[in-house]
Amino acid sequence: MADIRDRYDALVIGGGIAGMQAALDLGEQGFEVLLVERTPSIGGVMVGLNKVFPTLDCSSCICTPRMAESAHHPRIRLQTYTEVRQVEPVGTGFRVELECKPRYLNEDTCIGCDECELACPIEVPHEFDYGLGARRAIYIPHGNAIPQKAVLDLEHCIFCGKCEKVCPTSCIDFTAEAKQVRVDVGTVIVATGLEILPMDKKPEYGGMLPNVMSPLAMERIQSSNGPYGRVLRPADGKIPRSIAYIQCAGSRDRSIGVPYCSRVCCMYALKQALLLRHYIHGVEVALYYMDIRAFGKGYEQFYRRAVAEGVNVIKGKVARVTQADNFDLILRVELLDEGGRVDEHRYDLVVLSQGLIAAWHPDGVIDIEDADDGFIHTPEIKLNPSFTTMPGVFVGGVAAGPKDIPDAIVEAGEAAMAAANYLKRYRWRSSKPVAAVA
Amino acid sequence: MPESTPSKADKPKRAIEVLRERHGGMSKELKEYFNEQQKIYKALRAALKNGPRTVPELAKDCNLPAPAVMWHLMALRRYGQVLDGPEENGYLLYTLPRA
Numbered sequence: 001m002a003d004i005r006d007r008y009d010a011l012v013i014g015g016g017i018a019g020m021q022a023a024l025d026l027g028e029q030g031f032e033v034l035l036v037e038r039t040p041s042i043g044g045v046m047v048g049l050n051k052v053f054p055t056l057d058c059s060s061c062i063c064t065p066r067m068a069e070s071a072h073h074p075r076i077r078l079q080t081y082t083e084v085r086q087v088e089p090v091g092t093g094f095r096v097e098l099e100c101k102p103r104y105l106n107e108d109t110c111i112g113c114d115e116c117e118l119a120c121p122i123e124v125p126h127e128f129d130y131g132l133g134a135r136r137a138i139y140i141p142h143g144n145a146i147p148q149k150a151v152l153d154l155e156h157c158i159f160c161g162k163c164e165k166v167c168p169t170s171c172i173d174f175t176a177e178a179k180q181v182r183v184d185v186g187t188v189i190v191a192t193g194l195e196i197l198p199m200d201k202k203p204e205y206g207g208m209l210p211n212v213m214s215p216l217a218m219e220r221i222q223s224s225n226g227p228y229g230r231v232l233r234p235a236d237g238k239i240p241r242s243i244a245y246i247q248c249a250g251s252r253d254r255s256i257g258v259p260y261c262s263r264v265c266c267m268y269a270l271k272q273a274l275l276l277r278h279y280i281h282g283v284e285v286a287l288y289y290m291d292i293r294a295f296g297k298g299y300e301q302f303y304r305r306a307v308a309e310g311v312n313v314i315k316g317k318v319a320r321v322t323q324a325d326n327f328d329l330i331l332r333v334e335l336l337d338e339g340g341r342v343d344e345h346r347y348d349l350v351v352l353s354q355g356l357i358a359a360w361h362p363d364g365v366i367d368i369e370d371a372d373d374g375f376i377h378t379p380e381i382k383l384n385p386s387f388t389t390m391p392g393v394f395v396g397g398v399a400a401g402p403k404d405i406p407d408a409i410v411e412a413g414e415a416a417m418a419a420a421n422y423l424k425r426y427r428w429r430s431s432k433p434v435a436a437v438a
Numbered sequence: 439m440p441e442s443t444p445s446k447a448d449k450p451k452r453a454i455e456v457l458r459e460r461h462g463g464m465s466k467e468l469k470e471y472f473n474e475q476q477k478i479y480k481a482l483r484a485a486l487k488n489g490p491r492t493v494p495e496l497a498k499d500c501n502l503p504a505p506a507v508m509w510h511l512m513a514l515r516r517y518g519q520v521l522d523g524p525e526e527n528g529y530l531l532y533t534l535p536r537a
Binding site for chain 1: 508
């Protein structure tokens with residue numbers, strides 16, 4: 001791979017679906033883009049999802065073509081496993097300091113054959129499967145990862161050297177070190193995405209119990225390339241016969257600092273609940289909600305379909321989740337449609353519909369502001385929704401606030417357009433324009 | 439006079455040795471983690487030699503907590519060292535692949 005140049009038109013921070021969309025939109029307009037991703041693969045949260053609502057398309061099947069397009073676009077330079085350390089305004093543009101973390105191999109000669117991973121003798125929890133599955137100390141991030149290159153996690157390396165011995169292209173390079181790179185760019189798009197609220201935020205919901213899961217872990221369990229190969233419960237491998245979803249488990253709750261609605265939880269829970277009805281014959285799926293917010297195109301119809309196909313939606317506020325001796329879970333719930341009657345139900349598995357929080361904060365890296373909700377502040381929310389508090393720096397996707405995939409893509413496109421306008425206004429070019437032949 | 443054979447100290451270091459030295463070798467915690475993992479795998483393989491087992495059965499046979507058995511079994515499954523089989527009383531049976 002060619003070295004990073006010292007000048008690009010745009011820096012896009014984050015290689016999830018929003019960052020890829022922004023990079024592609026700028027690249028298609030003729031701008032040279034540096035797309036930086038902090039993990040070893042692009043694709044973000046979306047590539048790990050099972051299916052998307054309301055179409056039930058396979059998520060990775062519609063995400064991977066965008067990933068490939070971003071990686072192979074002639075005007076997009078992809079830089080994975082790299083942190084943005086500093087973005088400083090210089091004139092109308094920006095000086096950017098990057099830290100390229102070492103994969104401990106030569107990316108140009110690694111062929112992604114997996115031999116090193118197969119030879120590595122230690123297994124550790126895999127981040128891609130939210131800890132439910134295993135990976136090895138040297139590993140290819142996942143089957144759909146782009147680039148398909150291995151990465152050595154030095155923290156878990158036992159220094160046996162087996163990976164080096166089996167590598168057919170001798171690409172392992174234990175002497176590699178992090179590289180500091182300085183780049184000048186004309187504009188910056190922040191597309192740093194989301195995290196799910198930590199599971200221990202509300203201890204009364206039992207988030208640390210083995211059979212109480214995050215919705216992203218459930219996405220992996222439902223995925224055909226997931227950690228178990230089918231839906232099983234993590235504590236003992238039982239095929240669950242009854243599953244409960246607790247809505248607003250990590251949103252609309254001032255006590256945990258998330259007063260806002262995360263906008264996607266109703267729909268992802270309904271989608272997962274419906275799919276569970278498809279995957280496990282006769283499974284009981286209950287969804288405890290405050291109110292269902294099915295606001296998007298086709299979402300209300302999807303809600304009706306889920307109910308019609310046997311998802312039991314119950315207006316109720318769960319107070320507590322406790323574990324029985326056999327890892328079953330007991331929900332204590334106030335049933336709002338029954339005059340507030342308090343009841344207890346037993347389930348095999350519980351999913352907490354945790355809210356979305358910002359995955360990254362700009363403090364100390366770039367002088368833009370977070371809003372009170374922790375997402376990037378967008379002061380001109382009505383007419384210029386991708387503008388941040390610094391001219392020339394734009395924001396797209398969930399970095400600016402919770403939203404679903406279509407909205408993240410639309411907003412990333414808007415950020416790309418605003419960034420293109422900014423570049424045109426200040427006549428920034430990273431390279432000489434190609435002469436047009438009449 | 440024959441040339442003297444280079445001593446071990448003169449031998450150029452392999453890259454892995456340089457890396458090990460640079461990072462102070464394996465931490466005590468990682469060493470314990472790795473040894474414990476090998477013990478669990480050994481126990482699981484020994485139990486599975488007696489025939490297909492579910493996770494709760496393996497937990498009982500190996501005297502290990504079921505969640506730990508589940509995680510390690512899935513790690514073995516991921517790398518083809520254990521296969522999942524038919525269902526029995528709401529659990530899957532796991533087996534060792536044929537040698």
